[in-house]
Amino acid sequence: MTDPHYILEYMSENDLRYFQVANNFNRDVVSSFNDRSLEEGIDKMRKFLSKNTGFHRIKLYSSNDLRANGVPKQEPQVFEVSITGKEFDPPKEESPISGYGVNPSYPSAGGIIGVEQYLNKHEENATLREKIKGLELEIQYLRDQHNREIERLRSDHETALKAAKDSNQMFSQGLGMLMQRMGVGE
16 A cells, blocks of 8 residues: 555656546546646645545546546556545644553554554455355356256166166066967967
8 A cells, every 4th residue: 555645745756636536446536637737736635635534546647638438548657545534634742651541542552453454454354255256156166066967967867767667668578478479468
């Protein structure tokens, strides 16, 4: 994940004033291709980054040339960012431990979850979803294979049953002919 401050710095260094922001489902949330100065583009991006949270994909462009269908002609510079909403807050002054009560700003209190831990859980969640999808596909494959095996066994059974009926019929015909020759069957 990219730091939001780095994105703003990269925009100013490379004169990338136009941008699109997509959410974690890759759907465009903000699209900004109006004529503006570089400072205005950076300010608009800073406002977006400071007022939103979550995972976003930011696509930066140096020109606002669009095709007829509204898609930019230029290939973007893409960044993925995780915004907590506190990147642009002024740093808080740490108060000394007074010994009275529990101060939730200390990690020992258990009130803080680090970004790394949050991102690791997100990655773990994604890998578990991939495993689930793989297992669902394997289940579907095994079901299809099982259905094919049942059909094959059913057709084999019908063939064997038909052959048994034919042999039974031939036996009864042979027995009938034998009894007729002996004069018993009349």
